[in-house]
Structures are given as C-alpha cells and as structure tokens.
Amino acid sequence: MARYWIGGGPSDYTIAFGDTVTISTPGGDIDGKTAVVVGGIDITFWNDESTGTRYTDLRDRDGLAVSSVLSSDTGDGRNLGQIPRLQLPDGVRGAWASANGGPRVWMAADLSEEVAATTEQAGRTAADLRSHLDAPNPHQMASNDLTDWSPDTPLDGQVGVYRADLGQYVPTTVEGLDPDAFVKSAGGSRIDIPVGDIATRALGVYLPPGDRSAAPNTIEVWWNAGSEGSPNWVLVTRISPYGEFRGRPSRSDRVYGQVAQAPGQTANLWEFTDPEGNRLSWVDAAGRFRAPNSGIPIGPWFQDTGVGGTGTYRFANPTGGPLTIRGFVISVGGTAPAGGDYVIEPKLDGVPLYTSANRPKVPAGQRTSGLVTNLTTTTWPAGSYITVDVFSVPSTPPTKVTIQGLAY
Structure with missing residues (x-):
C-alpha cells in the first residue's frame, strides 16, 4: 500500500x-x-x-x-x-x-498524486471501453472456447446437451423437432427430476390475487373430435382461473376419470376430507364407497309392544367385504316406556356388541336412545350376521318400537 x-x-x-x-x-x-x-x-x-x-x-x-x-x-x-x-x-x-x-x-x-493517477486511468479505461463496445464481437469467443463445452465441432442443426458423466455440453442431434415451433406445438416435452432430489418441483404455477372470474383457464387439454382437415375441438380437462380441477368426458361413450389399484393395494383409492385433512368419505382399497355420515342401515327390527326375548331375525353383511358398524338407535313411535328402561343387546354372530353398561336403551319417559356408538368392536366381516335381543322391558313397555343399526 x-x-x-x-x-x-x-x-x-x-x-x-x-x-x-x-x-x-x-x-x-x-x-x-x-x-x-x-x-x-x-x-x-x-x-x-x-x-x-x-x-x-x-x-x-x-x-x-x-x-x-x-x-x-x-x-x-x-x-x-x-x-x-x-x-x-x-x-x-x-x-x-x-x-x-x-x-x-x-x-x-x-x-x-493519487487523484491525478486515478483520473488518468479512468480516461484510459473509458477509451478502452468505447473501443470494446464499438467492436462487432469484442470477445471473439465461440462455444468451443468454453471450458464446459465439448471440443467436438457441432454438425448443422445439433444443440448442446449436458452430459453429467463428462461434465460438458456435447453436440447432440435432436430428431423430429422444429425449433421454430417447439414451444408452441412440438409435444414430447419431458421434465426430469434428478435421482435423490426431494426438494425440486417439476412445475409450479403461481396465480395472482384478486378476481379472476373473467380470466382464461390456467391449463387446458383439448381433444379433436373431428379430423385434421376439419377439426372439432372439445375441451376435456382444464384447471380453472383459480387453480381448481375441472373436466368432462370427450364423448358420451367414454369414461372421464379412472383410479386403478396398485398391486396389493391397501390404502384408500380416493378420499374426501375437511380443511384439516380429516376424512369425510372415501373409496377404500377394494373400490367401495364409504361414507360414515350416510352409511348402510342395519335392520330394522320392529315391536308393536316391547317384549323381552332373544332375537332370531338375522341381518347379514351381503357386500362381499368388511363393513364398519357406527352404532344402534331405538325409536319409540307410540307410548313411551314407564317404570324403567327399555334395553336391547345387539350381537354379532351371537357375541354382544356392547358391554352391559353401554347397551342401547330408551330411558323411562323418553322416545329414543340416540345413536349409541361405544361398541366393543366395529368390524362387520363379510357374511357375518347381526341379531338384536330385547334385554330388559319396564312395567309399562313402549309401543311402536323400531330398532336399527348403521354401518358403512
């Protein structure tokens, strides 16, 4: 210095x-x-x-x-x-x-002295820069001059493709692509994520805030229902201006959506959830629609006047696959019970589905048990059957009694 x-x-x-x-x-x-x-x-x-x-x-x-x-x-x-x-x-x-x-x-x-030297150097630099900018190709550099470019001379129409094993861009012939139309309609595009890369997305589309109701769809897929000379374009799949999925079959005899099982599928094929990801309904691994909030009725069983006894009417699972039992409910349409509770005991293949303290019951003076869900098991295997015993009847039994279960 x-x-x-x-x-x-x-x-x-x-x-x-x-x-x-x-x-x-x-x-x-x-x-x-x-x-x-x-x-x-x-x-x-x-x-x-x-x-x-x-x-x-x-x-x-x-x-x-x-x-x-x-x-x-x-x-x-x-x-x-x-x-x-x-x-x-x-x-x-x-x-x-x-x-x-x-x-x-x-x-x-x-x-x-320093100011004078700096001023002199600035003048020389300015002159050199003007001369540099005025030259048609001041660097006189070609692709082959780059250190990460193959020294091989490219042929007409070849493009540089990076080869990781060589650490260089190598002249490569790309077949079947019109460079002038590549972005618009060439097709055959492919996006590769490197092996082991779990941080890079293949494609991200970010939509601006505000009202986009008059904006075009974000993405569209069209099918030509006509011919090459007389096209009839049908909009089959689209992503709306707000990013939602939309679609329709290309023709009335075609299936629009299909979800196939993977070999040995165990997880659900499709799920509908609330905003926190909790399942509302779903299509299970066997392709059956499961909806706990609607479900399949079990029964019903009826008594004109409540009377105790062992149930002999069976209700079997005919679906070919296991179902899930939600619970049972008793409804009284006539006289409410008096002098005690009206109690039932549902059974699966003869085994009680509730503990003694949790059996569904209609208390004295009431007309329903409500849906009683605290079962000992909820799985209803294919072919298994459900019966209902009337466990306890009060001194004044209820009339017009309906007993039913709910499964999905």
Whole structure:
C-alpha cells in the first residue's frame, strides 16, 4: 500500500495563544486572544480525536523512520512554526495532530498524486471501453472456447446437451423437432427430476390475487373430435382461473376419470376430507364407497309392544367385504316406556356388541336412545350376521318400537 504525505501546507503551523484582547465591532465588543506562531513544538499523530492509537510508523522527507515531528524553528530553512512534510503509515489518508499533547486537530493527507493517477486511468479505461463496445464481437469467443463445452465441432442443426458423466455440453442431434415451433406445438416435452432430489418441483404455477372470474383457464387439454382437415375441438380437462380441477368426458361413450389399484393395494383409492385433512368419505382399497355420515342401515327390527326375548331375525353383511358398524338407535313411535328402561343387546354372530353398561336403551319417559356408538368392536366381516335381543322391558313397555343399526 502507499504512504501519503501530510504537512508542509500553508495552514500547517503551530500557534500559541497569548493575552486576552478586546476589539470593537459594529455589533459590540468581542473578547479574544492574541495568536503567536511558535516553533520547536513536538507534533504527534493519532487515529482518533480524543482517544485511540498513536501513529508511530512515520517517515520524514528523507525517508527516515520517525515517531513524531518538530515544527520548524527556522534552522531548517522553513518559516517559524511550519510543520514539515512527512509520510503517514501505509494506507492512512489523514490523522489527528497534537502539539505538545494539546487538543488534536485533523490534518488530511495530500492525495493529489493519487487523484491525478486515478483520473488518468479512468480516461484510459473509458477509451478502452468505447473501443470494446464499438467492436462487432469484442470477445471473439465461440462455444468451443468454453471450458464446459465439448471440443467436438457441432454438425448443422445439433444443440448442446449436458452430459453429467463428462461434465460438458456435447453436440447432440435432436430428431423430429422444429425449433421454430417447439414451444408452441412440438409435444414430447419431458421434465426430469434428478435421482435423490426431494426438494425440486417439476412445475409450479403461481396465480395472482384478486378476481379472476373473467380470466382464461390456467391449463387446458383439448381433444379433436373431428379430423385434421376439419377439426372439432372439445375441451376435456382444464384447471380453472383459480387453480381448481375441472373436466368432462370427450364423448358420451367414454369414461372421464379412472383410479386403478396398485398391486396389493391397501390404502384408500380416493378420499374426501375437511380443511384439516380429516376424512369425510372415501373409496377404500377394494373400490367401495364409504361414507360414515350416510352409511348402510342395519335392520330394522320392529315391536308393536316391547317384549323381552332373544332375537332370531338375522341381518347379514351381503357386500362381499368388511363393513364398519357406527352404532344402534331405538325409536319409540307410540307410548313411551314407564317404570324403567327399555334395553336391547345387539350381537354379532351371537357375541354382544356392547358391554352391559353401554347397551342401547330408551330411558323411562323418553322416545329414543340416540345413536349409541361405544361398541366393543366395529368390524362387520363379510357374511357375518347381526341379531338384536330385547334385554330388559319396564312395567309399562313402549309401543311402536323400531330398532336399527348403521354401518358403512
């Protein structure tokens, strides 16, 4: 780095203050002090106005190392009090000067040589840049000059394709594509995600906020129901202006949507959920629609007048696959029970579906048990059957009783 000169200028003197004097001005008297130029004063240099570090790596006009400098006493041919020229440490462009340890004042370095050199260099750079920009191909660089480009000379129509095994772009012939129409209608496009990359999406479409009801669909798929010479385009699949999926069959004898099982499918094929992802209804792995909020009725069983006994009427699962039992409900359409509860005991293949404390019941004076769901098991295998025992009847039994279950 460069050392910059400091001192030797018309204002670089050491001055001492003398007696107090008063001078008259149009605005009134002003007190001040006489100033006297003095020489032989020791000048030190610092990097801060009041604290900081002292600069001791200085050079005098002869290039000799010094740690401070004395203002002239005229013995060196300078004026009295003149601070002689010296060099600051490398790269320092100014310093705080203290005379005999007194208050510090800022002395800026002489940067005239640096400014002149920078100005000269800027002029040369500007001229070079103008010449560079005026040239038709200033760099004179071809693809083969690039370090990551194969040195092989490409043939007519070839494009550069990156080869990871070579770490280079290699001239490659691409068959069947019209470069002028590639973006519009070439087809055959493919997006590859590198093996092991789990952070990159293949495609992202970001729609702006606000009303887009008059905007075109985000994506459209059309099928030509006519011919090449007389096309009849049918919009089959689209993504709406708001990003929702829409669709219709291309023709009345075609299926629009299809979800196929994977080999050994165990998870549901399709699910409908609430905003938090909780299932509302679904198509299970066997292709059966399951809807807990609607479901399949079990029964019903009827009694004109409630009477206890073992159920003999069976209701079997005819679907060919397991179902899930939601619960059972008792409804009274005639006289409500009195003197006690009307209690039933549903059974699956003869095994009770409720513990004794949880059996469905219609309390005295009530007309329904509500849907009782705390079963010991909810799985209803294919071919298994359900019966209902009337476990307990009060002294005044209910009339017009309906018992039914619900499964899905």
